[in-house]
Amino acid sequence: MTPWGPKGLPKTLLWTLLGLNLLAFTLAVLTLNYSREHYREQAFVATRNIAQLLERDLTADLDRIDQILTDVQTEVEQQLIAGALQPAALDQLLSRRSYRLDERDALRVADAQGRLIYGLPPGLSSQVQIADRPYFQRMQSDSSPGVQLSEPVVSRVTGRWSLVVARRLTDPLGEFAGIVYLALRLDGLEQRFASLDLGAAGAVSLRDAHLHLLARHSVRPQGPTPVGEQRVSEDLKQALARAPLRGEYVAATALDGIERANSYRRLERYPLLIIVGLATDDYLERWWSELTLTSTLMLSFAGLSVLFAGHLRASWRLREQDMHSLAAQGEVLRESEQRFRLLVQGVRDHAIFMLSPEGTVLSWNDGAERLKLWTEAEVVGQHFSVFYPPELVAAGAPERHLARARTHGHHTVEEIRVRKSGERFWASVTLTALHDQAGRLTGYAKLTRDITVSKRVELQERRRRTVLEMMLSDAPLSATLQAVLQGLPDQGVGLTSAVLLKPASASSLILAAQQPAAGAWQSLLSAHPLDTADPWADWLQSAQPFLLWGPDPQDPAWCMAARQALGVQTLLLWPIGPRGAPALGVVVLGVSDPTQERTALAALAQEAADLCLIIVQRARSAEAQALAASVYQALGEAIVVTSAAGEIQALNPAFQQLTGYRTEALQSLPLKDLAEDSRESAWWARLWQSLETTGRWQGEVRTRFAHGEVRPQWWMISTIEDEQGTAQKRLLILSEVTDKKRAEEIIWREANYDPLTGLPNRRLFMDRLVQALKRAQQGREGLTLMLIDLDHFKSVNDQWGHEAGDVVLQTAAQRLLACVRSTDTVARWGGDEFTVLLTGAEDAARAGALAERMVASLSEPIAWEAERLNIGASIGLCLAGSSPDDAERLLSHADQAMYQVKRAGRGGFRFYAGEDDLSASLTKAHKA
Ligand SMILES: Nc1nc2c(ncn2[C@@H]2O[C@H](COP(=O)(O)OP(=O)(O)OP(=O)(O)O)[C@@H](O)[C@H]2O)c(=O)[nH]1
Structure with a gap:
């Protein structure tokens, strides 16, 4: 399998996917970052605006207060010039100005000793002292005109945290004469801050010049406002150092730890600092949604990329496997083709070649060259009918075979073929039609095997069987001999004809002749009798094979004539008969094909001669047996035939007549059952021992006849042996006992x-x-x-x-x-x-x-x-x-x-x- 390697297409795709994911991720991060900055900027804009509004608002308030204080200062100083403070005139003045004041903020006047001389609520009179207040003491010593703001203080009148806004009073001499001031309730400021929309966790603070906390509103308050608290975050300090008047910073507030985007702003004319903050969680709320959405999208994209890559990889692997398998199959196919080609080329026992649809030879293997003797160069392009013998070509066999293969897919036949040399041989031929995928005929594969040897054996066996069956069915001798000759041409040895001659009167007797050349033989023999004169007489006596392979001036005249008459070059004469004994007849073969293997021809002639000998000998022995049987039947002596072991097999008519037995009654019975004397077992043992050792026995035996009668008979038992001396039959001849026979037996016994x-x-x-x-x-x-x-x-x-x-x-x-x-x-x-x-x-x-x-x-x-x-x-x-x-x-x-x-x-x-x-x-x- 191809590795999932850097050079492969999938790797490129993987990198591309990874790159796309990285790009998308970077874009998402940049966008989110930008968005975050944007939201923060928006938060700063909002806080800046609020701070600015608050500045204006506070400045306007303080200006208004200062205006009143200025009016009151002028009034009081004039009254002091006039001699004494006139509260009624002040009340009047203030009542004209009071619409401009918050009702909770009280305007008061203190004298040079810090005693409140005006503005006390009823009941407190002059017990209230402010001489110890730092702002009083500052104003006492500082003669600069203008409004002054105090540090946050708890009012001794109201008990509330307040910011004192004051102006210095001077007497006509220019000496300090006290202060006129307004105690601004800080909780009133906080209430005003509370009306601002600062989100879920926003805050706004007001600090003095020393960063003391004056008022604070937090949407999520952590308890009462620690008025006077000076703790601020480092970020604020740094921002103030950088930009003392206004600026922004992000920090977790020292008071509640909540991170906010803050804008601060100093009031231009008053030493106050406004800080407005929107909580990071608030202004980034939408950003968080965006982040979640973007992350989800990114994860989805990455997931899809992984899925896509996985799918791609799986598909690629499959494709790789397919390609590997295809490559492997291709390799196997190539190897197989190579092996097949080598095999076909190397097969030496079979001719394997291809034919075009018309039957032209297209290819040729070693086996074909070996079998047919044509080289590839000679035969390619020729029509395959050159391998057929002329008679089969004339009968249209090649075309017929192609047509059969075309129709049935293949066609197998066992027939004679010819080599380039003209030699004939038996071939097993298989023609297979080849088609392309569209079913069109592309040609034929042809496989040819030389089966001459096995075919000859088969034909020989078939002929032997035919001849044997004819012999067993007692077919006429001439017909059986004819059958020997008829099968010979099938042997594929180019036989023209064959004849069996009886030499004793050869000129007149043809025992059998192969059709259709019988006529030619007949006329040959009538014109040129094969007489028994030299050299035939001696040859026929010796019964040696006589092979005449070609014309030779030394050949007997008869041979020359036979060659001429039959139109053959080779004649082969083979005597019928045992070696060394005078021949019973002659097998003569006329061979048309001079290239034939001599040993094959000789074997054929010898085999025909051997078969003829068996046929003739059997015919003779059958004659002899028929004769013996007729003698046996006709003889007047009573005869019993038994097996070598003594089982009765046959009775002749004379025996049946003498003893009254029928053959069936005694069939297979032991011979000793006929002898009354055999009751004495030792007697029969002696008899049989004598018979086995000498082959003969004779003597008087009390013999049982058919109806229980016992009569003395003279038994003469002889043994019929085969050629090896093995006993085959026993022959018992019964006759009347005579004195002469008795005397003979005594003499015989005494002698032995x-x-x-x-x-x-x-x-x-x-x-x-x-x-x-x-x-x-x-x-x-x-x-x-x-x-x-x-x-x-x-x-x-x-x-x-x-x-x-x-x-x-x-x-x-x-x-x-x-x-x-x-x-x-x-x-x-x-x-x-x-x-x-x-x-x-x-x-x-x-x-x-x-x-x-x-x-x-x-x-x-x-x-x-x-x-x-x-x-x-x-x-x-x-x-x-x-x-x-x-x-x-x-x-x-x-x-x-x-x-x-x-x-x-x-x-x-x-x-x-x-x-x-x-x-x-x-x-x-x-x-x-
Ligand atoms: N009764 C009897 N004696 C016989 C007959 N034929 C031969 N003889 C005797 O058999 C004897 C055989 O002699 P040996 O074989 O020499 O005697 P042996 O005592 O058997 O001696 P070893 O064989 O050496 O033990 C002779 O005395 C013969 O006369 C016969 O038919 N009847």
């Missing part, structure tokens, strides 16, 4: 089983060991071999006879069988030696535990007649390794391990510990 113990003999054990080793070497199961030799068996024979030895051998066989699983094989190797073959996911831990159990079991006493025979067992173990162990070597290793146990004292087991265990093998060899 030990008659004393019933265990498989050495021969059968070796068979099973070899089979198990095969499986172990395919990594499908583990294998452990055990060689068990009874300890001290000879002594049983020696001590108890051969029969006892036989019982011991039989018992040992049973005990060993009881220790193992049904899938394991326990065999009698010979004499008192047994072998055990443990299969499945064997490990040393389980084999060791089993050996331990066997040692323990064989150590248990064996009952014979009343005796308890004691033997033991020594066991050698050997785990089949990942190396191709042969059976003999395994047996030798187990034997070495067993002998080590014997040497160590018997009664135990031991694993073969490697070739280093020489002592064991050597000693055994010696023993042998």
Whole structure:
């Protein structure tokens, strides 16, 4: 945010507002000051006027009094010249003059000794003396004529404060003869002052020459007037010093402390001073209102200024924020644009460019250059239809796409495009219409991505699926092969046509040909048969790919003809068939675009060839299966098909006829349910063990028929295995029992089983060991071999006879069988030696535990007649390794391990510990 700084507009405005406020304030102060001075001046004018009026008034009064006094003086002096004072004549005189006097002011005459000789009220006679009065004594000694004024005195006649106005009397000799005077009552003066309008607190005073207070009127009196009081304010003293006759001053009066604007004036002819004052509060009353009003206005103005400034500041801040935010947005936008431009420029996997509304290229990014191989300088200004293959341009695709984008906002399509080199590729194209704010079309943004790889995979998968579905729905072979070819041009590799040929009689057989070039192929082959002469014969035998990329004089004549007939440069022949085996057919591709990637073409041909091989092989295996099924159905032998685990899956008609069963009745039942003999579980276990280890079993079985009948049947069970040797099905063929079959079985049993113990003999054990080793070497199961030799068996024979030895051998066989699983094989190797073959996911831990159990079991006493025979067992173990162990070597290793146990004292087991265990093998060899 921009600071509320000195350079900003708001700061200027702030200063302006402040200046305006200061100006207004100054003006207001000046105006108020002027106004105050004005009011004061008015007050002075008023007081001056009043003082002047009072001066005139008082002077007039005193003049009048003086006139009377002069008249009386003249009269009295004449009477004195005449001999004695004649009061009657004075009364007469005074009665003529008395209208000019206030009735309260008495005119009196005192003689030279100060005795009142005239003017006393009745009853007082001559008792009144004024000889002690200072004014009397002054006049007694001062012979100057003229009127004299006294200091304020309390009249001895009236008892009131009075001012004595007197004239000196002289006798004819010129000696002092007394005074004639008028005692002017001061309260009378105060009453006169009271008639003046002096506001709420004004005052007027009269002082004598020595500033004694004579009379005073205050609108707000503080008590009786202190007549004679000489205290005055310093301001008055200073003013009098400056201007003794008249002047003005402002001061708080010494008597009541109220500040007033005062005017003073000395009477010209009498030593009196008039002071008139108007209280400051009075004359400034209006000024105070003005001050209040002005202050209110000023405060209002200042308040409004502050509000205005605040509002302005807030608005400015908002504006600043807006501007900042705009600036920030602008910056973000610029950055975003920059990033977008860099992004678009830098995108290398997508062609991103702009088109004008007419489809002319306006801009070009790195990805576009990489994808389409045009540089920006070459392509800008060209119409974008240069990226379309000619057939799409001819069909009006570019214009159609623009129109769609215009109508719908954008248009996405997956189609073939061409690079500058002419190479075709699968592209995913999105055209987006761009408009300005007024909604006018400004152009198009075009995004193109090379999707050749994924598209090929997708098309390949689609074709495979189609072909698979056709195969599963048993579509005709030719139609399925045709489907392989039909999808090929979509792969975008510029294929002109493809054909599948059957080489054996190639000239006449086209297995399938891609439309619409089938006719061209047909006529080519009729004119130039692809015979089996050199070099084709050898090639077809080897089934190697044959790629002809360009015309070469060495090429077979047929190729030259094919190129010519199809109008192509590149021919590609790919054999159909497993490598190294004679070809079943040939895929021939004619490629129109010489720039095509060879690996892509080769992959396409190979994939078509692989698909064709699967189709042909399946057709053949279907034929074979159909044949087998018809044989199975037609055969006179009764046949049952089961799963590898023995669950019944199918019965042929002959079986149903023989046994009376329907297929549904036996479906999923175990095969052993058909054998009455399987009630004895050990019998069935032996049978199944034989079947699992040898894959075959045959013998007489009491067989249950449909209606409860049990008839002896000859069972011949064989196993159908897959290519890895894993059992898939069991096939049981039932037939009538014949002597020959019985004899065969006896011979078979004697050849494979030990008659004393019933265990498989050495021969059968070796068979099973070899089979198990095969499986172990395919990594499908583990294998452990055990060689068990009874300890001290000879002594049983020696001590108890051969029969006892036989019982011991039989018992040992049973005990060993009881220790193992049904899938394991326990065999009698010979004499008192047994072998055990443990299969499945064997490990040393389980084999060791089993050996331990066997040692323990064989150590248990064996009952014979009343005796308890004691033997033991020594066991050698050997785990089949990942190396191709042969059976003999395994047996030798187990034997070495067993002998080590014997040497160590018997009664135990031991694993073969490697070739280093020489002592064991050597000693055994010696023993042998
Ligand atoms: N009862 C009986 N004895 C047999 C049979 N076959 C072999 N023998 C005897 O089994 C004996 C095996 O001998 P050896 O294994 O050396 O004797 P051993 O006492 O077990 O000696 P070690 O194995 O060293 O403990 C021989 O005496 C044979 O005659 C047979 O079928 N029945």
